[in-house]
Amino acid sequence: MDINSVARSMVGIRTSIPDDAFTAGSLGTVREGSGVIIREDGLVLTIGYLITEAEEVWLTTADGTVVPGHALAYDQETGLGLVQPLGALGGPAITLGDASKTRVGDPVVFVDGFGRSLPTKIVAKREFAGYWEYLLDEAIFVSPAHPSWGGAAVVGEDGRLLGIGSLKLVMSRNGTTSDINMAVPVNLLPPILDDLLTLGRVNKPARPWLGAFTAESNGDVVVMSVAAGGPAAQAGLQGGDIIAEVRDGEITGLADFYRQVWKSGQAGSEIPVRILRDGREAWLRVKSADRDSFLKKPQLQ
Known part of the structure; x- marks a missing residue:
């Protein structure tokens, strides 16, 4: 390289x-x-x-x-x-590579835009569910962690781009913990690139968004907080609530929760959820939204 x-x-x-x-x-x-x-x-x-x-x-x-x-x-x-x-x-x-062909243990280099590069290696490739209603079927995890990971490039030995740095996380293994980075595989870009260039977004209906920040604890999906003015807040969802069902299906974890919400229809669909609060259960009907509708749009100067 x-x-x-x-x-x-x-x-x-x-x-x-x-x-x-x-x-x-x-x-x-x-x-x-x-x-x-x-x-x-x-x-x-x-x-x-x-x-x-x-x-x-x-x-x-x-x-x-x-x-x-x-x-x-x-x-x-x-x-x-x-x-x-x-x-x-x-x-x-840079030339785009093929992250799907990488294996755990492969050496890579994490390069940022400030002149710093870090030899590292892939330590895991697995599903990743983020608390902000985000899910990757297979993310790339590398260690040691780069101190300036956001938007930095994960590059293979052939100099091809494999992923874009997203997060710094802590991995626990055999009683010890270490910092790792999660990167978004670059393979996700080519199928959507033309849409992004011409429309600014992918040309398909937006997923339903609830505006709930959630975490998984012993298999339970727990609400940490809700976005002010978002659908979950308007429906009465609160921090500390445990989400047990979406429509008529029990959920088995954070990734399953997201998938059940997203298959419930397009953005704007009303999504019933069963919650547990202070030992009692209740049903809330959350009128989902398109997350992009809450965001300011960039203006070309």
Whole structure:
């Protein structure tokens, strides 16, 4: 691998988000991370939370050049985002690899947009359910963890892009814990790329969104909190509630909960859920929504 070439394909990303944006409280109004150039026209792939509701996007190249950008697209399902630079970046486009062919134990390099690279390896490939109504059938997990993981590139020994850094997590194994990173496999991008470029989102009905932040505890799905003004809050769902059923089906964990919600219809569908609260059960009817409808849309300057 030519690590210098990979580094030239990377950019630093800094975004500014309005104070009244829906995600300002949870993700902040100034966000920093990385992105990778994936096309000769300079198109940048990153992790979507960096650019969600961004009113300003600034890209910094490997040689220190600062170029404004436009938050072109964010896909809620994969978590991937695209930035169109509004000037020349000068770096080469990286070649997309095939994450599905990787194996646990494979060596990879985690490269960010600030000149730092970390030799690491794949320690797991498995389902990942995130508390914000997010699910990947097979995410990539690498260790040791990169200190600047957001939007950074997981690159194979052949120099091809395998994934985009998303989270830092803690893995427990044999009584010891270690920091790991979760990355979104790049294979998820090609099937949706044309839609993202032309429409800014995937051309299909939006999934129903509840606005509930949930966690799994001993197989139970527990509500940690709800998004202010979101469907779950309006229906009366509260932190501490245990979600036991969706419609007529019991749920067996966080991933199963999401899948049952998503198969209940399109965004806007009314979704009945059975909850346990203070030892009592009740049914709530949550009128779901399209999550994107709560977000500020980027304006091209």
